[in-house]
Amino acid sequence: MKAVKKVISNLTKCYSIAPLHYQGKDHILVAAEKVDRCLLFDLDGNQEDTVWEQPGGVMTMQQVPGTDGQFLATHKFYSPNDSKDAKIVIVTPKSKGNWEVRTLTDLPFVHRFDILERNGVHYLIACCLKSGHEFKDDWSSPGRVFAAVLPEDLSSFDEEHQLEMKVIKDQMLKNHGYYRVKENGQDTSVVSCENGIYQFIPPASPEGEWEITQLLDTPASDALLLDMDGDGEKELAVLAPFHGEKIDFYKKKDGRFEHVYSYGKDAEFVHAIWGGDIGGVPTVIIGHRKGDRDLLAFTYDQEKQEYRAERLDHDCGPANAYAYKYDGKDILIATNREIDEVARYELEMV
Secondary structure, three states: OEEEEEEEEEOOOEEEEEEEEEOOEEEEEEEEOOOOOEEEEEOOOOEEEEEEOOOOOOOOEEEOOOOOOOEEEEEOOOEOOEOOOOEEEEEEEEEOOEEEEEEEEEOOOEEEEEEEEEOOEEEEEEEEEEOOOOOOOOOOOEEEEEEEEOOOOOOOOEOOEOOOOEEEEEEEOOOOEEEEEEEOOEEEEEEEEOOEEEEEEOOOOOOOOOEEEEEEOOOOOEEEEEOOOOOOOOEEEEEEOOOOOEEEEEEEEOOEEEEEEEOOOOOOOEEEEEEEEEOOEEEEEEEEOOOOOOEEEEEEEOOOOEEEEEEEEOOOOOOEEEEEEEOOEEEEEEEEHHHOEEEEEEEEOO
């Protein structure tokens, strides 16, 4: 795979990436983990606006369905040791350089969240890394997963009027990983923690219960499901353990996921993960933030019947990655956090 790189911004501790449809066009949002800006880019990588200057602490951003540029974002999650004041905010564009930010819900330690749809109802699912914190590296209070029906109109919410969230699963130590996966046309969530990897399916109606299934009991930092070998069954790509160094793939056999592949070397502080189609080939993009700090692409070689890893970039330390198709090309945006670099890669199968 060939990757042609262009640096589109230098943003201190750049971290979160999200697509945003605004004013009739698709855009990309990029925001910082520490106290710094959130930036809006067009799909060519040109900066179009600054959404905010601070407070940062942005782990996740997600467009509100059916809106023109309104999105939700985490604020004030600066690290596992500094996230007691984390919250989810509503961000609404008013004019260029003027984006209104209001509190949706105070949610200490909220790390990842998403908006899932089922039967015309939108559900907010939010994953908290832990539920309490008294000192540095305190993991004595396991994380939880919260959920709520997300109203179509969010105009009534602010610091004094917050959305009520309900715990749907607790006792999730180091509740770090999240990835949205379509299963039989339905939005689902793959959530990874020290206790293993779980799949969450929204209820059929607001009065119903979430369906939660454990896919694997291996401690994991992140995971996703993608059919890499084209046999109709999704592989489970796993980064393990929490902020760890292992990249492993699992295949379902007799109803259970069994290990089928390991990357041949340690990838210290493995973190970025994205899965989808690149040049017609199912591809998992993974990046790690220490050691070689590589950006890697994993595919399945049909001829050799084996998984294959290729290095797209080196010594860049990606925190997150997001790919999209634009103007007939496959584009990857990576927040190379360890070198404060937002990079745009044009990818091509060779």
